[in-house]
Amino acid sequence: MNNDSKRVFEALDWASSILEEANCETRVGQLLMQYVLDVDYTHLVMAMQDEVAAADLQKFEEAVHTHIGGMPVQYITHHEEFYGRSFYVDENVLIPRPETEELVHYSLQRMRKLFGHDDIQVADIGTGSGAIAISMKKECAKLHVTATDISAAALAVAKRNAEALEADIQFLEGDLTAPIAHQKWDVVLSNPPYIAQSEVAVMDDSVIKHEPHTALFAEEDGLILYRKLAENLPALMNRPGLIGVEIGYLQGNAVAGFFRQHVEHAKVEVVKDMFGQDRMVFCELTK
Ligand SMILES: C[S@@+](CC[C@H](N)C(=O)[O-])C[C@H]1O[C@@H](n2cnc3c(N)ncnc32)[C@H](O)[C@@H]1O
Structure with missing residues (x-):
């Protein structure tokens, strides 16, 4: 686990590279970061230069590793879109x-x-x-x-x-x-x-x-x-x-x-x- 402080875009770059290495979709990094920060895509883009709080960074890195271990992203974020609405899933x-x-x-x-x-x-x-x-x-x-x-x-x-x-x-x-x-x-x-x-x-x-x-x-x-x-x-x-x-x-x-x-x-x-x-x-x- 990486404990160095990171800005949002740096954490996303890190996630992209290890997701790609593991043959996972790289977009998952963005979804997991939105989940951890509890923001929509627009607010994620606006937060790109912000530093990720230590606890959030740890949660994000764990979530990325959990996904690489085989857990579908929807069971980590507890969310899936269906017919234009957001559903909780576990x-x-x-x-x-x-x-x-x-x-x-x-x-x-x-x-x-x-x-x-x-x-x-x-x-x-x-x-x-x-x-x-x-x-x-x-x-x-x-x-x-x-x-x-x-x-x-x-x-x-x-x-x-x-x-x-x-x-x-x-x-x-x-x-x-x-x-x-x-x-x-x-x-x-x-x-x-x-x-x-x-x-x-x-x-x-x-x-x-x-x-x-x-x-x-x-x-x-x-x-x-x-x-x-x-x-x-x-x-x-x-x-x-x-x-x-x-x-x-x-x-x-x-x-x-x-x-x-x-x-x-x-x-x-x-x-x-x-x-x-x-x-x-x-x-x-x-x-
Ligand atoms: C393929 S999932 C579909 C879930 C949801 N309808 C969907 O489309 O996303 C099948 C569902 O049927 C339920 N199920 C399985 N056997 C059943 C049975 N004999 N009677 C009623 N429900 C059953 C499962 O628990 C599961 O929730």
Whole structure:
């Protein structure tokens, strides 16, 4: 650890060089410095010539080393942007991904077309940080949104985010459709765990070491929760209704197949993400 005093730009130069040496993104240094100094980018730029207080410098250097050791930057700064809002994250929840923003975007589009109004019941199964549920509610204030998770620790994070973002959401703990089986729903969304155990070998180490395994892995080649959703949701849906799930890029046919098999009078569609890969399945219940 380096105990010499440093100005902000000097500390950032030091971070850039050791991050580069470790094959990490050099921009992480800037994010960690913003976190340590608790400033936005503009104020960081204005502070470039300031001396970093000894305690802050130590915290910054530790944070850089922690990241080089494999910890995702979001778990150090406890922050990720999702759909234009800031979410608190820790190791109890998956770091929300940009692909999931697309699920929110297309769900909003389809929901508005299908219902023409926002006074409807929406559930987000496996809410994690609350990213999907909270974004839906913030985009459409009139929605009645319920968010569930099997993990009490994840739900605590989602509640914290809902409070900070002033989103009025009902939170329920439980396995898949069990906590929402008491009523009918107009829209059900989910980004369930969908990675097969066999994929561990090709996955990024930092994901496996730090992101919660209940958020990542699922049995039956990653497909079990989609199969169960397709089996259980039809009885819980109003008609018209909309089910939207995020999927792994190779799972389109299998997941669409589950919904085609189990949901009567439905239009099932696999939708690609911004990279041209299958990423979502939407099932519109028509009658
Ligand atoms: C891939 S993460 C998605 C988190 C968040 N919705 C997002 O998109 O960032 C999956 C979430 O589902 C939860 N989960 C896993 N198995 C579940 C189950 N059987 N029932 C309900 N939630 C489950 C995990 O705890 C985790 O929070």
